[in-house]
Amino acid sequence: MGHGWEGVVLKLLRGKDFTFTVTGADDVTGHYRRIHVTDGGMLAQTGVHPTMWVRLWFDDAGKPHQRAYTLVDPDPAAGTFTLEFALHDGCASEWARKAAPGDTIDATVQGTGFDVPEPAPSRLLVVGDAASLPAVNSLLASLPGTPATIWFETQHADDRDLDLRTDPALHEVHWVERSGGVAREARDGLAEAVDAEPDPYVWITCDTTTTRALNAYVRKDLAVPRHRIHALGYWRPGRH
Numbered sequence: 177m178g179h180g181w182e183g184v185v186l187k188l189l190r191g192k193d194f195t196f197t198v199t200g201a202d203d204v205t206g207h208y209r210r211i212h213v214t215d216g217g218m219l220a221q222t223g224v225h226p227t228m229w230v231r232l233w234f235d236d237a238g239k240p241h242q243r244a245y246t247l248v249d250p251d252p253a254a255g256t257f258t259l260e261f262a263l264h265d266g267c268a269s270e271w272a273r274k275a276a277p278g279d280t281i282d283a284t285v286q287g288t289g290f291d292v293p294e295p296a297p298s299r300l301l302v303v304g305d306a307a308s309l310p311a312v313n314s315l316l317a318s319l320p321g322t323p324a325t326i327w328f329e330t331q332h333a334d335d336r337d338l339d340l341r342t343d344p345a346l347h348e349v350h351w352v353e354r355s356g357g358v359a360r361e362a363r364d365g366l367a368e369a370v371d372a373e374p375d376p377y378v379w380i381t382c383d384t385t386t387t388r389a390l391n392a393y394v395r396k397d398l399a400v401p402r403h404r405i406h407a408l409g410y411w412r413p414g415r416h
Contacts, residue, residue: 179275188314188377191231191284191285191286192218192221192222192284192285192286193282193283193284194215194216194217194218194230194282194284194285195216195280195281195283196213196214196216196218196232196280196281196282196283197213197214197216197278197279197280198211198212198213198214198275198276198277198279198280198281198319199212199213199214199256199277200277201272201275201276201318202397203335204260204337204338204339205332205334205337206332206334207262207263207306207331207332207334207335208260208261208262208263208306208334208335208338209260209261209263209272209273210246210248210258210259210261210411211258211259211260211261211272211275212256212257212258212291213256213257213258213259213281214255214256215250215256216255216259216283216367217255218230218255218283218285218290219251219252219257220252220284221254222285223252224247224250224252225289225290225319226292226314226318227246227290227311227314227315227318228246228247228250228290228314229244229245229246229247229311230245230284230285231243231244231279231283231284231285231286232244232245232268232270232281232282232283233283233284234267234271234281235267236267237238237267241267241268242284243268244410245259245260245310245315246260246308246310246311247259247310247314248260248310248313248314256381259272260309261312262305262306262307263408264324270298270303276365276372279383290406292318292319293377293403293404295375295409296322296377297319297322297373297375297377297404298316298323298373298374298375298376298378299322299323299324299325299369299373299377300316300317300319300322300323300324300325300376300377300379301324301325301365301366301369301370301373301376301377301378301379302315302324302325302326302327302378302379302380303327303329303362303366303379303380303381303382303386303387303390304326304327304328304329304379304380304381304382305325305328305329305330305331305335305381305382305383305410306330306331306338306380307333307381307383307410307411308336308381308382308410309339309340311381311410312326312340312381313339313340313341314381315379316341316342316347317341321346322346323346323347323348323368324342324347324348325347325348325350325365326340326342326347326348326349326350327350327352327361327365328340328349328350328351328352329352329353329354329379329382329386330351330352330353330354330373331353331354333381336351337348337352343385350365362390363390366378366390366393366394366398367397367398370394370398370400374382375404376400376404377404377405377406378403378404378405378406378407379402379405379406379407380394380407380408381406381407381408381409381410382409382410383409383411383412384409384410384411384412385409385412386409387407387408387409387410388407388409390407391405391407394407
């Protein structure tokens with residue numbers, strides 16, 4: 177299957193194509209699945225950086241469909257890593273549910289750079305959910321010893337069983353039900369934390385609508401400089 181016009185654009189932007197091979201899979205919860213892969217030589221070419229992600233290509237009724245996924249536990253020497261899927265309806269989740277050893281999937285690497293903020297934050301202020309869990313974990317690992325406050329939005333009761341890699345001595349976690357609205361609770365908490373911290377770094381990675389609203393609030397109302405904010409919508413309802 178070709179990658180359509182999106183694939184052409186990524187080629188023009190010097191995207192690099194690879195094929196991953198599934199070596200195993202684990203169901204973390206009824207709504208979350210890990211897929212273990214070999215990297216087709218990718219990590220040897222690209223190296224690894226915090227929150228690194230790739231675009232995976234899925235067949236959506238004969239049309240190419242791409243979605244981005246953060247690498248989990250990448251091992252350049254072995255050429256392996258894990259991909260994690262918050263399961264919904266849609267071709268990406270359908271592939272993940274069926275993935276078995278020997279299956280392959282095409283991937284493109286382009287535009288994944290992330291620099292650890294300098295100066296180091298006095299505190300990380302993180303808003304995320306199951307879809308951005310791998311990126312949140314990678315961010316926390318890239319800044320060991322940095323305290324963090326995390327607002328983690330849940331849709332299912334078993335989302336609290338996910339592997340949020342926090343240190344109770346450093347990280348404060350607020351579990352927020354999606355029905356209650358992470359934006360409302362996070363807004364209040366962000367305002368208080370930004371006021372209390374000399375140099376916070378704000379990381380917002382949930383659904384596109386919530387991410388945009390919180391990003392605007394943090395920039396305009398709380399006056400956090402743009403270079404101290406990372407805001408990226410990880411999903412849209414109906415597009416999984």
